Amino acid sequence: MKTASRLCLVVALLVVAATGAGAQSQERGVTDTEIVIGSSQPLSGPAAFWGQGVGGGMDAYIRMINDRGGINGRKLRLVLRDDGYSPTRAVANVRELVERERVFAIVSLIGSANAFAVRDYIIENSVLWVTPTADANMWAGFRNKKYLFVTYPGYVDEGRILTTYAAQKEGAKSVAVFYQNDLYGQKGLLGIKRGVAETKIKLAGAVPYEVTDRDMSGHALKLRQSGADSVILYATPTQGALIVREMAKIGFTPKLFASFTLADPLMFQLAGDAWNGIILTAYFPVPGVGDVKVDGMLDALLKVNPQLRASPFNALAGVSFIEPFVEAVRRAGPNVTRDSVVRAFESMKNWDGDVIRGVTFGPNQHQGINRIYIIKSENRQYKKLTDWITYPVGF
Amino acid sequence: MALLAQYVVGGLAVGSLYALVALGIVLLYRTSRVLNFAHGDLATFGTFLAFAMLTAARWPFSVSATLSLLLTAVLGAAFFFFIIRPAKESSLLGKIVITLGLALVLQGATTALWGTDTKIFPFPLSETKVYRLSGIVISQLSVGSFAVGLVLMAGLYGLVQHTRLGLAMRAVSQDTVAAQVLGIPVKRIFALTWGLASALGAASGILLAPVTLLDPYMMLDPFLKGFAAAVLGGIDSMPGAAVGGLVLGVVESVFAGYISVRFKTTLSFLIIIAVLVIRPEGLLGQEYKRRV
Numbered sequence A: 001m002k003t004a005s006r007l008c009l010v011v012a013l014l015v016v017a018a019t020g021a022g023a024q025s026q027e028r029g030v031t032d033t034e035i036v037i038g039s040s041q042p043l044s045g046p047a048a049f050w051g052q053g054v055g056g057g058m059d060a061y062i063r064m065i066n067d068r069g070g071i072n073g074r075k076l077r078l079v080l081r082d083d084g085y086s087p088t089r090a091v092a093n094v095r096e097l098v099e100r101e102r103v104f105a106i107v108s109l110i111g112s113a114n115a116f117a118v119r120d121y122i123i124e125n126s127v128l129w130v131t132p133t134a135d136a137n138m139w140a141g142f143r144n145k146k147y148l149f150v151t152y153p154g155y156v157d158e159g160r161i162l163t164t165y166a167a168q169k170e171g172a173k174s175v176a177v178f179y180q181n182d183l184y185g186q187k188g189l190l191g192i193k194r195g196v197a198e199t200k201i202k203l204a205g206a207v208p209y210e211v212t213d214r215d216m217s218g219h220a221l222k223l224r225q226s227g228a229d230s231v232i233l234y235a236t237p238t239q240g241a242l243i244v245r246e247m248a249k250i251g252f253t254p255k256l257f258a259s260f261t262l263a264d265p266l267m268f269q270l271a272g273d274a275w276n277g278i279i280l281t282a283y284f285p286v287p288g289v290g291d292v293k294v295d296g297m298l299d300a301l302l303k304v305n306p307q308l309r310a311s312p313f314n315a316l317a318g319v320s321f322i323e324p325f326v327e328a329v330r331r332a333g334p335n336v337t338r339d340s341v342v343r344a345f346e347s348m349k350n351w352d353g354d355v356i357r358g359v360t361f362g363p364n365q366h367q368g369i370n371r372i373y374i375i376k377s378e379n380r381q382y383k384k385l386t387d388w389i390t391y392p393v394g395f
Numbered sequence B: 001m002a003l004l005a006q007y008v009v010g011g012l013a014v015g016s017l018y019a020l021v022a023l024g025i026v027l028l029y030r031t032s033r034v035l036n037f038a039h040g041d042l043a044t045f046g047t048f049l050a051f052a053m054l055t056a057a058r059w060p061f062s063v064s065a066t067l068s069l070l071l072t073a074v075l076g077a078a079f080f081f082f083i084i085r086p087a088k089e090s091s092l093l094g095k096i097v098i099t100l101g102l103a104l105v106l107q108g109a110t111t112a113l114w115g116t117d118t119k120i121f122p123f124p125l126s127e128t129k130v131y132r133l134s135g136i137v138i139s140q141l142s143v144g145s146f147a148v149g150l151v152l153m154a155g156l157y158g159l160v161q162h163t164r165l166g167l168a169m170r171a172v173s174q175d176t177v178a179a180q181v182l183g184i185p186v187k188r189i190f191a192l193t194w195g196l197a198s199a200l201g202a203a204s205g206i207l208l209a210p211v212t213l214l215d216p217y218m219m220l221d222p223f224l225k226g227f228a229a230a231v232l233g234g235i236d237s238m239p240g241a242a243v244g245g246l247v248l249g250v251v252e253s254v255f256a257g258y259i260s261v262r263f264k265t266t267l268s269f270l271i272i273i274a275v276l277v278i279r280p281e282g283l284l285g286q287e288y289k290r291r292v
Helices: A002-025 A048-067 A087-100 A112-124 A155-168 A183-198 A217-225 A237-249 A266-275 A292-304 A306-310 A312-332 A338-346 B002-032 B039-055 B061-084 B092-114 B140-162 B164-174 B176-181 B186-212 B220-233 B238-258 B264-278
Strands: A034-041 A075-082 A105-107 A128-130 A174-180 A202-209 A230-234 A255-258 A279-282 A371-378 A381-384 B130-133 B136-139
Touching: A034 A048, A034 A087, A034 A312, A048 A075, A048 A237, A048 A292, A048 A306, A048 A312, A075 A087, A087 A105, A087 A112, A105 A312, A112 A183, A128 A312, A128 A338, A155 A183, A155 A230, A155 A255, A155 A279, A155 A371, A174 A183, A174 A217, A183 A202, A183 A230, A202 A217, A217 A237, A217 B002, A217 B238, A230 A237, A237 A266, A266 A371, A292 A306, A292 A312, A306 A312, A312 A338, B002 B039, B002 B136, B002 B140, B002 B164, B002 B186, B002 B220, B002 B238, B039 B061, B039 B092, B039 B186, B039 B220, B061 B092, B061 B186, B130 B140, B136 B140, B140 B164, B140 B186, B140 B238, B164 B176, B164 B186, B176 B186, B186 B220, B220 B238, B220 B264, B238 B264
Parallel strands: A034 A075, A034 A105, A105 A128, A174 A202, A174 A230, A230 A255, A255 A279
Antiparallel strands: A279 A371, A371 A381, B130 B136
């Protein structure tokens, strides 16, 4: 019996030693031939339009990279999981991606509430996380960001800039806000409040909606009742389109402003003429306005997956999330480890991808972009109104 | 006052659509005691069928809508024949769980066939053409949907209360075994009820799609509201479902206007709880008794 116990102990020690040695020589999710990356997206549910566009864009871009031979001889493999825009499912997905799929990095992950739900787990497990598609302001003051790199704007910064622009350039005197009742909309509202504090503009009202709401008649009446001359939207494309249609229906025609999350050309179809004249922000060149690289990328994506035609802006956004990662892996060379990729990220200075531009990281800067610009919809096209507007780097 | 009237009119317009959804749920429940959780997804699937006929095949609206109602009815009946009936040994709860499975299958099929992007549903009435009456605004689409909703409700009431078929449906709902003994083709009646309820769902989907825009998840909220309306009116009562839908629409709209727009969605859950606690049979339902 004693001998058997000793034998078991020896075997256990050997197993531990063997797996430990394996882990040291082999980075999680990286083999000689491939790098596994994971993402959790709302491929179903109320935000499926975003998830399918972004997930589809990432997938098509990866296929393009792989068709060209991959990166330093390694192909990329994307493991995509559907969270239905639900934070609890996002948590389960991320655990599965890390513990079972053993991904090297997580790229994107749509939804401020979802990113908030998984961030402690990802950070504690030292998983490389590239551009959570969530309010970037949530990372300011957050510790242990060694493996986190973000090239996505913060809704607080955006809301503030949009409000000050409305007041100073568009002559808005009072704004009302139509916002999604979760972290996405609430952060936008917070930014708008900061913009209000900086200008003489008045916050006339804030009308929240739930992501499953479809009847917007009450919301539109509330916005009209506020007496605001301008309305700012922090919504999904569906609710964004529904509210502007409903406002037009009841004869309420304020100046309209919206987050870049509503910049997809699909909005011209969904909202119709009511979308004409709306002012939005953008953090990369929107397609169809003359930027050769962005238009070329969109054409290439559509060749790989023609279905992305339904959401060109979101497909390009998907590329913008993964481009810096691909560049960092390329810079890391044949020895791909989390630390070598971190060093590669931190070496990027004003780097331009095909979609995302001006990315700068450093040992003390993991917020890769700190600028947006203003666009306006005119005759079913977007027109650039300003040059880049910068905001302070927060982390 | 005009504002209150506007909230009431808006509530009635959306309430008539809740009522249609509720009628489909109630029709099936009172016949088979099955709460069909796939009702919303059947409705969505039917609406997408109409969409495909309108846009891909470019058939006229009347043809597309009629064909879609028929096909959804066939789908509902087929679901009874091929899934629910073979599972006759399962408990009532088991059957309800099967409908949840069907909901997932239909949702997946809709997504695979038509994608998840939001679409404009072509409709002969305009959402932007509005009528103004002493400060109250109502769109041509809302008037049309409300009228069609009322006609469908009246038609269904006539069918169930004043035809031999309706009599058979009522007989089956009261006592299946006795109805069978009396020579009523129970299986066919069940299949017909499934078909009729599904077609009613598709009709509500087709009327809702131009207002809510079309995507595979468009019925998530209306189904919930329809369910709340059915509970409010009395899950056993067809007039109750109609009244429940209209009352819920108006109460919700006025609540959003004067109390809290933030808790508008929560209100329907509160109504379900309140009704179940205070008057489980609903506004117009009769207390459910079963002989033992």
